[in-house]
Amino acid sequence: MDRLVPPGHQRLFSVLASSNHYLRTDPNRSKTSTQTVDDLKSFMDWINDYCTRHGRSDVIPPVNGRRWPVTTRQFRRTLAWFIARRPGGTIAGAIAYRHPSVQMFEGYAGTSESGFRPEVEAEQALARGQQFVDLVAAGEHQRLTGPAAEEAELRLAEFAQHADFRGKVVTDPVRLKRLMARRDPHIYPGGFVTCVHVPERALCHRDDAGPSLSDCQPLRCRNVALNADNREALATHLRHLDDALADGDALAPFPRRRMQQQHNEITTFLARHTPDQEPS
Numbered sequence: 001m002d003r004l005v006p007p008g009h010q011r012l013f014s015v016l017a018s019s020n021h022y023l024r025t026d027p028n029r030s031k032t033s034t035q036t037v038d039d040l041k042s043f044m045d046w047i048n049d050y051c052t053r054h055g056r057s058d059v060i061p062p063v064n065g066r067r068w069p070v071t072t073r074q075f076r077r078t079l080a081w082f083i084a085r086r087p088g089g090t091i092a093g094a095i096a097y098r099h100p101s102v103q104m105f106e107g108y109a110g111t112s113e114s115g116f117r118p119e120v121e122a123e124q125a126l127a128r129g130q131q132f133v134d135l136v137a138a139g140e141h142q143r144l145t146g147p148a149a150e151e152a153e154l155r156l157a158e159f160a161q162h163a164d165f166r167g168k169v170v171t172d173p174v175r176l177k178r179l180m181a182r183r184d185p186h187i188y189p190g191g192f193v194t195c196v197h198v199p200e201r202a203l204c205h206r207d208d209a210g211p212s213l214s215d216c217q218p219l220r221c222r223n224v225a226l227n228a229d230n231r232e233a234l235a236t237h238l239r240h241l242d243d244a245l246a247d248g249d250a251l252a253p254f255p256r257r258r259m260q261q262q263h264n265e266i267t268t269f270l271a272r273h274t275p276d277q278e279p280s
């Protein structure tokens, strides 16, 4: 969007020169919903035309023989779905908008009158609910390690109890959303840690209630639990540090010292929190 917006324009979602409305609107105003819907339709046509010209089959398919009448709400929810399901969702949002920092994305989403932030958060809760169902079904929660592993197990066991509806685990999104609204275990799976959030113990700082995985201090926070993927991610990071340190002469003294220190800390941390027999 940054690159598409002509120089000097103040808004990220202003009316673009390619839009039918360009000559009729002050380009420094945000788009209206009607303009956005028109642009989305043109975008869908462009995609399908591109696919036809290049012999590609991944077109946007018609529904009941007609182009799907996409609305801004559907578009926003689709965006929220993808942001919520990419690892480090908020960071993905920041990248998508090319904002220079996560804080800016959170500011943008938080102040947006469209209610985009609650929408992303609702999708994130649902995505977490689906992960919990999978964790519980696979018995994965018993393989958590780290300072908060025991707490995670208790919370997941309680969640499993409520997710079990007459012998069947709830997977229907509407019921799962309701369950998460009432019984959210406040566990946040991330790349390097699974955060078992207790606000008073959190070492990351965020104004509202949830954790901020992008500011996580995985080696120090007592809210950390580790699943097999987290341990593998830390081990991979350790291998990258190994490679960088092997070429240590190319590094300035300060970064080399910091890397070596981080390497030692992660090695000790992993040794302490890896089960005797890591499942293959």
Ligand code: SF4
Pocket (backbone or CB within 6 Å): 193, 194, 195, 196, 197, 198, 201, 202, 203, 204, 211, 212, 213, 215, 216, 217, 218, 221, 222, 223, 224
């Ligand atoms: S520092 Fe990390 S583990 Fe601790 S509360 Fe924040 S996100 Fe969770």
